[in-house]
Amino acid sequence: MAAVLSVRDLSVSFPTPRGPVRAVDALSFDVPRGRTLGIVGESGSGKSVTSLAVMGLHSGAEVTGSVTLDGRELVGLPERELNRLRGRRMAMIFQDPLSSLHPYYTVGEQIAEHHRVHYGSGRRAARERAVEALAEVGIPEPRRRAGEYPHQFSGGMRQRVMIAMALVCEPDLLIADEPTTALDVTVQAQILELLARIQEQRGLAVVMITHDLGVVARVAHDVLVMYGGRAAEQAPVDALFAAPAHPYTRGLLDSLPRLDDPDDLPLRAIPGSPPSLLSPAPGCAFAPRCPRAAAAPEEERARCEAERPVLHGPDGHPTACHFPAYEGVTP
Incomplete structure (x- = not known):
């Protein structure tokens, strides 16, 4: 293999x-x-x-x-x-998600930026992909949660956000x-x-x-x-x-x-x-x-x-x- x-x-x-x-x-x-x-x-x-x-x-x-x-x-x-x-x-999930996420930007913005950088997609398309990524990792109400900040998530949910960010570009x-x-x-x-x-x-x-x-x-x-x-x-x-x-x-x-x-x-x-x-x-x-x-x-x-x-x-x-x-x- x-x-x-x-x-x-x-x-x-x-x-x-x-x-x-x-x-x-x-x-x-x-x-x-x-x-x-x-x-x-x-x-x-x-x-x-x-x-x-x-x-x-x-x-x-x-x-x-x-x-x-x-x-x-x-x-x-x-x-x-x-x-x-x-x-x-290649992507990496780090040990401490709170220190890896920017406190001043919503999680949706951070995931969307990741997608824009690598695919050159527009803001609206990148935002929709971020919502899809949050849904894929099992975060409930992904559209609403995409507009929230890292401190509003529990430790397990922040780790799911990190996984979504790592995998959004497949x-x-x-x-x-x-x-x-x-x-x-x-x-x-x-x-x-x-x-x-x-x-x-x-x-x-x-x-x-x-x-x-x-x-x-x-x-x-x-x-x-x-x-x-x-x-x-x-x-x-x-x-x-x-x-x-x-x-x-x-x-x-x-x-x-x-x-x-x-x-x-x-x-x-x-x-x-x-x-x-x-x-x-x-x-x-x-x-x-x-x-x-x-x-x-x-x-x-x-x-x-x-x-x-x-x-x-x-x-x-x-x-x-x-x-x-x-x-x-x-x-």
Whole structure:
């Protein structure tokens, strides 16, 4: 299946007074049409930096590697060309809709402007398209609500407005950066169902960035687990949840609360802290927190600390671990 988005060896570095910080390091993945890639990991793992690099929204950062949209290279593309693609061919839903919407303009005006910029439509036609977009995302009385301001909408409704704005020009790629983090579980479910319905109708390629593995299990077809700016594991969602091969992925899954746990059982957590991206260790970034490395013989532990693992393993389920625990294999 041809990929709408193809990323190869993407690296993003930010200059600081103490030296460059490599927030994303040699990352590669594909997103075919009609599929959802879930990117998961702790805060600081490089998820949002990756999405902004795909959209070409980094200023002052060094971005290397290749990002192609339907075969067109985006890295190094002039800003004017990127502006023609952003919103029209690829769109992004940001984590906080209130800070992404202008408080002085009605939501209808903001969506309509988006349509006018890319299609050159008149004000009346763009306004009608904005009303249609609000109706498509399930906002009641869309004509009336189009004349209201962002502060007059609830959090869930503002997120629907952001989705309408992102999809009004019918892009091929949608990036959703933590779109349900600030929402209660009922509204979260409605937003996820909405995105799934629109994806099915339009054949969208979707990148869902989240730290919530429950969201990933619900909407993703494939999963990319990131740690320290690198890919730790990639797999179809069913395979990853059934048999995680990387100890970090296992740690994330074990930290989820379970209905059959006793009430007084404390929440499980991965010990330690994420690695420094300013001076990364030469070996596996997860080694200082890895229970598998801690229990391994001295020779294996030394390898984890000194040699950086690369993605390897069965087709469709590579893992960046020297001693992955694939199903049926004892670590």
